[in-house]
Amino acid sequence: MTTDTTDSDGTRGPEAVGVDDASDVPDRIAAQFENIKQTRRRRALGWAGLAVFLVFTTLQAFAATELLNPDARLETFTESLTGFFPITDYFGVLPFLDLGQYIGFIRQENLLYDPEIGGLLFQFPPNPTDIYAFFFQELGIFQIFGEAGITLAMGFVGTILGFPFALVFGTLGSERVTPFPFNFIFRGTMSFIRAIPAIIWTLIFIPFLGLGPASAALAIAFDTIGNLGRLFVDELEEIEDGPIEAMRTTGASKPQIVFFGMLSQVRTGFIAWTLYIFEINVRAAVTVGVIGAGGLGYVLTSQQNLLRFTEMMATLLAIFLLIISVELFSQRLRSRLRSDDVEMSIWELITGFPRRMMESAMK
Amino acid sequence: MTYIEVDGLTKRFGDTVALDDVSFEVPAGEFVIVLGVSGSGKSTLLRTLSGLLSPTEGEIRIDGDPMIEPRPDVAMIFQQHNIIGDMTAYSNSLSGGVHRAGFLSSVLQLQDTEEKHRALDALDMVGLLDEAEQKARSMSGGQQQRVGIARALVQRPEVLLADEPVASLDPGSAQSVMGYLRRASEDRDLTTFCSLHQVNIARKFGHRFIGLRDGEKVFDGYRDDLTIDIIDDLYGDIDTEGMFVRDEGDGEGATDEVATT
Numbered sequence: 001m002t003t004d005t006t007d008s009d010g011t012r013g014p015e016a017v018g019v020d021d022a023s024d025v026p027d028r029i030a031a032q033f034e035n036i037k038q039t040r041r042r043r044a045l046g047w048a049g050l051a052v053f054l055v056f057t058t059l060q061a062f063a064a065t066e067l068l069n070p071d072a073r074l075e076t077f078t079e080s081l082t083g084f085f086p087i088t089d090y091f092g093v094l095p096f097l098d099l100g101q102y103i104g105f106i107r108q109e110n111l112l113y114d115p116e117i118g119g120l121l122f123q124f125p126p127n128p129t130d131i132y133a134f135f136f137q138e139l140g141i142f143q144i145f146g147e148a149g150i151t152l153a154m155g156f157v158g159t160i161l162g163f164p165f166a167l168v169f170g171t172l173g174s175e176r177v178t179p180f181p182f183n184f185i186f187r188g189t190m191s192f193i194r195a196i197p198a199i200i201w202t203l204i205f206i207p208f209l210g211l212g213p214a215s216a217a218l219a220i221a222f223d224t225i226g227n228l229g230r231l232f233v234d235e236l237e238e239i240e241d242g243p244i245e246a247m248r249t250t251g252a253s254k255p256q257i258v259f260f261g262m263l264s265q266v267r268t269g270f271i272a273w274t275l276y277i278f279e280i281n282v283r284a285a286v287t288v289g290v291i292g293a294g295g296l297g298y299v300l301t302s303q304q305n306l307l308r309f310t311e312m313m314a315t316l317l318a319i320f321l322l323i324i325s326v327e328l329f330s331q332r333l334r335s336r337l338r339s340d341d342v343e344m345s346i347w348e349l350i351t352g353f354p355r356r357m358m359e360s361a362m363k
Numbered sequence: 364m365t366y367i368e369v370d371g372l373t374k375r376f377g378d379t380v381a382l383d384d385v386s387f388e389v390p391a392g393e394f395v396i397v398l399g400v401s402g403s404g405k406s407t408l409l410r411t412l413s414g415l416l417s418p419t420e421g422e423i424r425i426d427g428d429p430m431i432e433p434r435p436d437v438a439m440i441f442q443q444h445n446i447i448g449d450m451t452a453y454s455n456s457l458s459g460g461v462h463r464a465g466f467l468s469s470v471l472q473l474q475d476t477e478e479k480h481r482a483l484d485a486l487d488m489v490g491l492l493d494e495a496e497q498k499a500r501s502m503s504g505g506q507q508q509r510v511g512i513a514r515a516l517v518q519r520p521e522v523l524l525a526d527e528p529v530a531s532l533d534p535g536s537a538q539s540v541m542g543y544l545r546r547a548s549e550d551r552d553l554t555t556f557c558s559l560h561q562v563n564i565a566r567k568f569g570h571r572f573i574g575l576r577d578g579e580k581v582f583d584g585y586r587d588d589l590t591i592d593i594i595d596d597l598y599g600d601i602d603t604e605g606m607f608v609r610d611e612g613d614g615e616g617a618t619d620e621v622a623t624t
Binding site for chain 1: 413414415433434435436437438439441443444445446447448449450458459460461462466469470511514518524
């Protein structure tokens with residue numbers, strides 16, 4: 001340690017003389033230098049201790065999850081992988097992924113498009129009776145997307161049904177609206193709802209509505225109250241006091257103060273969070289489907305049970321397409337909401353799409 | 364006729380004394396400017412007058428009734444304007460009158476036409492009728508403050524309180540906002556209370572001046588009584604000479620203006 005100091009003194013010597021006349025380092029500086037060194041040493045020790053602790057705990061967790069001594073079957077896994085990714089020879093010579101098998105299954109099971117319902121809409125020449133039937137008799141806006149449509153509808157219904165309750169619970173759960181101990185009635189309810197995942201809420205609702213999309217949609221709605229309500233509470237913590245005080249001085253009633261002074265400050269935030277929860281709900285709709293509630297999740301698990309891995313992969317592709325589309329849609333909408341720019345008209349949104357794609361591709 | 368009575372008003376925050384035994388009376392229709400450096404108790408005085416804060420000791424009576432909580436007949440304009448950025452200028456203006464409407468009709472803007480005309484009239488008074496449908500957030504600082512004035516007017520108050528309404532504005536906007544405030548107050552015969560720290564603006568627009576220092580009232584008088592010594596006293600060590608000399612000219616102009624009106 002002492003050699004260290006002298007070394008650095010030695011190298012800095014000439015410069016120090018050049019800067020100020022004192023030939024020796026002043027005591028105050030030496031003391032502070034020693035101080036900093038001590039702090040750094042303590043901090044290094046702390047980090048080392050933390051690292052040791054993490055390694056130790058991780059080992060224990062590995063043991064608990066049976067990863068220390070796994071029952072690995074590499075052969076079965078590679079076999080299933082070849083099932084996931086079937087290979088075919090294109091033009092008789094070029095071996096490549098057999099996309100045809102995926103597409104075949106997606107069409108056969110109507111994963112992304114239901115031709116029976118879509119046929120009503122897409123025919124030439126257009127048939128007004130069929131178009132009427134599509135919208136008002138078959139109610140086909142979601143069903144046209146086949147199994148993906150059912151999954152999407154579960155997420156959508158869950159969000160729509162959950163939103164008003166989330167709004168009420170979130171607002172009343174805020175300390176600024178309901179005084180301290182009482183707001184925990186609402187926060188507690190939301191915590192309880194959140195503690196139980198959507199998939200388990202579905203199990204709870206099966207005796208009520210049977211195993212199917214209805215239970216799933218209700219379960220997702222419940223989940224939304226917990227999650228979205230919590231985000232609303234957090235958003236309400238961020239607001240400024242100014243507009244609340246201003247509304248108080250106008251002599252507004254308490255509900256008016258809450259609406260004009262508080263909620264109007266977080267309107268865009270609330271819409272953006274709701275879109276975000278919609279994204280999450282569509283994903284949740286896939287998972288609740290796995291226990292039999294219908295949609296893409298149900299197709300996935302039934303193919304898995306039959307060990308038909310190619311069909312399973314095809315379903316995964318459909319899920320991927322659905323989730324990506326929902327996320328793209330919701331993120332575009334959210335970024336438009338957040339930005340203060342002049343809003344684009346829908347027409348410009350569509351016609352300007354190729355140009356904007358080009359622009360972002362060039363970046 | 365005395366309209367506002369402040370009687371032995373004291374406000375303490377813990378050990379800090381923000382207002383110390385302040386008393387004065389203001390007749391209806393007067394334009395009062397409260398002067399003092401930052402921390403002298405100007406804001407506390409206005410916030411107590413508005414009912415946002417309750418006095419530790421003493422009493423405030425407006426129109427004979429003690430001021431305990433915010434009332435519709437006392438409107439307030441804030442330094443940070445505190446209008447709602449996500450709503451249009453018109454919606455903000457309209458929100459001043461929600462105490463006359465039920466919850467649902469105010470939320471859905473179902474007030475009667477008279478009320479809506481009143482909101483537009485107030486915007487017209489502050490020169491923003493054409494900008495009525497603009498989002499408040501996209502407006503300039505001065506415009507936002509004028510929307511704040513419009514909202515206060517729609518409230519149909521008898522007393523207008525303004526807490527440093529021009530402190531965060533550039534000199535040009537500050538003059539114009541003060542002009543609108545003064546005109547609104549004269550038009551509608553409002554008793555107005557405005558805190559300021561710019562002496563030149565204060566002299567140009569005020570009738571009566573109340574000076575605060577460390578929470579105590581150290582000056583209470585009309586324009587002619589407001590001499591350089593008083594200002595020096597209020598602002599202590601700060602070099603006020605420049606401020607005063609410059610506003611002599613302004614002051615004369617303002618005196619003429621007052622004389623003609």
